[in-house]
Amino acid sequence: MNTVLVILALATLGTAAVAMSLRNLLHSVLLLTATWAGVAAFYLWAGAEFVAFAQLLVYVGAISMAVLFAVLLTRHSRDDVAAPPAARSRGVYAAAAGAAVAGVLLAAVSLAPLATAPARAPAVSVRQLGGELMGAHAASLLAVAVLLTVALVGAVVLAAGGPPEKPGDTP
Amino acid sequence: MSPLQLCLAFSSLLFAVGLTGALARSNSILVLLGLELMLTAGSVNFIAFWRFGPPASPATGVVFAIFAIAVAAAETAVGLALVIAVYRHQRNIRLPEANRLKG
Incomplete structure (x- = not known):
């Protein structure tokens, strides 16, 4: 397994x-x-x-x-899909930061007293999941629906906004 | 290592890879994809604790992961729209050049 x-x-x-x-x-x-x-x-x-x-x-x-x-x-x-390389020092610092975070997280995971695992996966049918979503979590479902609507409308407004109108500015 | 610890190590490494990519690259789309990897690592954690953690209500982790995926989708849509808006203003999506708030 x-x-x-x-x-x-x-x-x-x-x-x-x-x-x-x-x-x-x-x-x-x-x-x-x-x-x-x-x-x-x-x-x-x-x-x-x-x-x-x-x-x-x-x-x-x-x-x-x-x-x-x-x-x-x-x-x-x-042919312009190749990103120009960032500065080498930046890559080194980023790798160091990533390695440090990975080290801290892995140490925490391996040292933490985690509870023992159940042998079988908790069985969740789609019917049960729908009941949970419409029952106990209905408010969060509504909130996510509103969030998705607002985010997608906002994305369309951001992406479809016209070019900046400046007098005397030639495109 | 127990399976739960393996899952958590997997998600930690995925998070670290996403963090390194988001810090190292100067292309804004790749930074956004690094953020996506970090969010995915969070969802992996939800599922790992749901599967191997102490038993809670049977659907909790799954519901949490579904909400996390929905929020990540909204975040990506807004992020890509911002990338396109920045490209329209600056003709460039490299982050070092995109240093003006003025349109």
Whole structure:
């Protein structure tokens, strides 16, 4: 059981790390899609099928397409997808910060007295989940619905706003 | 290590990779994707504690992860709209050049 988890984790982390270090933006986005699919596979492994399919639909389906559109809309020419390299010192500092955070978190995880694991996954049917969402969590569901509506309308307003109108400014 | 600790180590490393990417890259889309990786690590934690933690109500972790995914989707939409707005003003999405608040 742990072998599957380790393989999944290594594949997901590998694609994430390579995606974050590639020069070509399109390759990065496609590899990150593989990362999100790996996380969905982790959810399936853990027994949360509904979350796995939500992750596939939202991340692999929708967010990757939105990010690809953003990459393709914000390039100057056909070949302009390679990000110019950042300063080397910045990469070194970022790697040091990431390694420090990873070290602290891993030490905390390995030292914490965590409760023992139940052998079986808690069984949650979709029917039960719908009952929870519409019953105990109805207020949060409404809040998320309002948040999504406001965020998407705001995104459309931000992205579709006209160019800055300046007198005497030639485009 | 117990499975819960393995899951938590996985999410910690995913968070660290996202943090490193968000700090190291100067392209705003890649910074946004690093943030997404960090949020995903949070969702992985919810599911790991739901599956292996002490038993709570059977659907709590799943509901929490669903809400986290919804909020992450909203955040990405707004972030990409901001990237496109910055590109319209500056003709560039590199962060070092995008240093004006004025439109």
